[in-house]
Amino acid sequence: MNISEVAKRAGIPPKTIRYYEEIGLVAPPRDTNGYRAFRDSDMHKLAFLSRARALGFTIENCRTLLALWEDQDRASADVRRLARDHLTEIEAKIADLEEMRDTLSSLVKACAGDDRPDCPILKSLGDAPL
Amino acid sequence: MNISEVAKRAGIPPKTIRYYEEIGLVAPPRDTNGYRAFRDSDMHKLAFLSRARALGFTIENCRTLLALWEDQDRASADVRRLARDHLTEIEAKIADLEEMRDTLSSLVKACAGDDRPDCPILKSLGDAPL
DNA sequence: GCTTGACCTTCCAGTTACTGGAATCCCTAT
DNA sequence: ATAGGGATTCCAGTAACTGGAAGGTCAAGC
Structure with a gap:
């Protein structure tokens, strides 16, 4: 999935998604042409981030929440x-x-x-x- | 009046006052030693700014408000x-x-x-x- | 095969309103 | 003379993007 499609679905501008990659919140693989190729898991992360941000969590808190989300053994x-x-x-x-x-x-x-x-x-x- | 005294009275940190000078909100004259010598008018401006900021006005709006304040012919x-x-x-x-x-x-x-x-x-x- | 237009990429700079810190200078008191 | 407590400047960093330039890519139409 290309960035604009992901952006539309997650409700986040492409620029912001690139920024999220830059700061290590997502890490989509690349196609041979250099384009980001978002997997479903990337899409889900971004949707998660979109909602967490909408609740006003800071980026750093989002990072933590994301880690907890992915940790099946969290408390x-x-x-x-x-x-x-x-x-x-x-x-x-x-x-x-x-x-x-x-x-x-x-x-x-x-x-x-x-x-x-x-x-x-x-x-x-x-x-x-x- | 020296900066720390003004800071105390206006309830604004010295750093912030220097910043306000840098962006042209106040322009206190200098003593021969290079220290800022705040006049009463500077003090009043800073107190004004302090209150306007406390009401959440942006710096640019504060600038405008200050100009209106000083304009006796404002509407x-x-x-x-x-x-x-x-x-x-x-x-x-x-x-x-x-x-x-x-x-x-x-x-x-x-x-x-x-x-x-x-x-x-x-x-x-x-x-x-x- | 070529052009056109919509995407994509990276990189650089700017935004708001300060705030922290370093290096240096000045004043007063002992 | 020295010690402290101020004052000065300048540089950099903060939060979370956002705008824009310069250039590569893709799919469609002629």
Whole structure:
């Protein structure tokens, strides 16, 4: 299977797949013409990566997950820990963003948004408690 | 005022302040010894930047906001538009993260997390609908 | 057999917003 | 004179791609 076909099926751009090969996440063999010849196993790995990335796992965590996936003797506890840690990070990020959202949204509401210079947004950013 | 004092007051590391100078966000004059001599106006700018960054604005948006802040003839509509666009992006990010969180959290719940290899998390990542 | 266009390849550079580290200089106090 | 704690510059690295250039390959149509 050629790269564009794999890309379409896995939902990952060809460039990214080449990058994944470069950093050792996949290692498709080559045809005599130099083209990458993806096997089913490569395809499956890439689909796995696509989903893991969609859940926000870092590349390094994806690498670990992939290794666990391929290790028939893994302990599910290892997987779970990784996922839980990641979940915690996501929750922290959400909390940060929600705080930004709340502040920002109240500022936006308070701003007239007309052609006058008076602006609560800039005022709030400007009056620092030094 | 020396850089470490400014850093402390603005809540920005000295390295970051030097970086901000490098990209033209601030331009403190120099003492005869080559040290940056921050004026009050520099201090205020940095405090402004610190808050804008805390609200998640990109550096480029901060640059724009700073320019609007200093422009007495700005229209508040320009500020508001920028803030609203940013708010929209934040909301989108939150939505993405919430989806990740929900998926991840249900997977984590479903996983025993013991020493056996059976794992719904890996299973879910693995069974791609090709 | 040749051209055309769609693929494929590699390599280099750029993105965001810093951050770490090395080498060197400056100031103050003992 | 020396020791420490700052300050300076410059170089490199981070995460995860992405864009673009230069060039090789393949299948189809004439």
